[in-house]
Amino acid sequence: MFVLPLAPDLRLRLPARRDAERLYAMIDADREHLRARLGWVDGTRGPEDVRAFLEGSLARFASGRGFDALLEADGAPVGMVGVHDVQPSPARAAIGYWIARARQGEGLVTRAVAGLLPHLFGAMGFERVEIRCAPTNARSRAVPQRLGFTHEGTLRHVERIGDRDHDQAVYGLLRDEWRAGRDRGAEEGPP
Template structure:
């Protein structure tokens, strides 16, 4: 298992089943906020669902297809950050993330995404990073914009989240040379 210290208060760790109870509690506490943007909330009803998800992500990690990490802030689980997909043929990593509402606005995610990109370069030889965000999700969009990703366009009706369709802005960044 790896743990990376981001700063004095923040670290990321490979997600493991032992985190499932606390991560589920954070998910459950933030369910209303997260449900607006994430389509999997109604399938996450108990800690076992979170544990099963983490186990599946670990399997994908062993195949170098994904990397799911848990974010800790002051030793409390604050959210998650992942390469939801690692495309090794094209050396691209597709980044996804969320933070509990108590942890937002502290610069946590910006610093963690920056570190995840470094992991992608160093350990997966990634050269391209992509983040897709719903046009209306200004908090999520702020991360790639802060990190100088380029807005590469909009995909119309890219994702259905319950009864809503969202257009996605595709943000891309090429590895720093």
């Protein structure tokens, strides 16, 4: 089982096929919250769709092409954080996320992404990490903004959600920038 502990109350866990029912229940319960932002929600109609997604995702993990992990707070799944679009030379990838509506606003996603960065820039050796969000998705944009990513620009009509094409604001963080931010934080000490 792949588990990345992030804090005593927070961890990322690679889901197994047996998580499909529970994950589907979470998605279905928050369908309206998620479908406006995530193109795959409308096509997720039952646990079998989640099982197929998990199988593809586990194959991607096995071949070093990223992963989709359950975000667990105090032992309970509350959302997902994924690493996608893994590219070589320079090694880079994109992070995606969603969280149950009832658990928004607690800082769990920001803390999860912050905790994942040492793994991506360290063990996985990425030079660059990217987060893409719809320009209108203020909550999502706030995550990379809080973590010191640079808004590098906006790509037009690169994502299909429902029957509309959407733009994406691109946020990037380089390994040296992440290191400098981490060292500054260590010098300043806890708030």
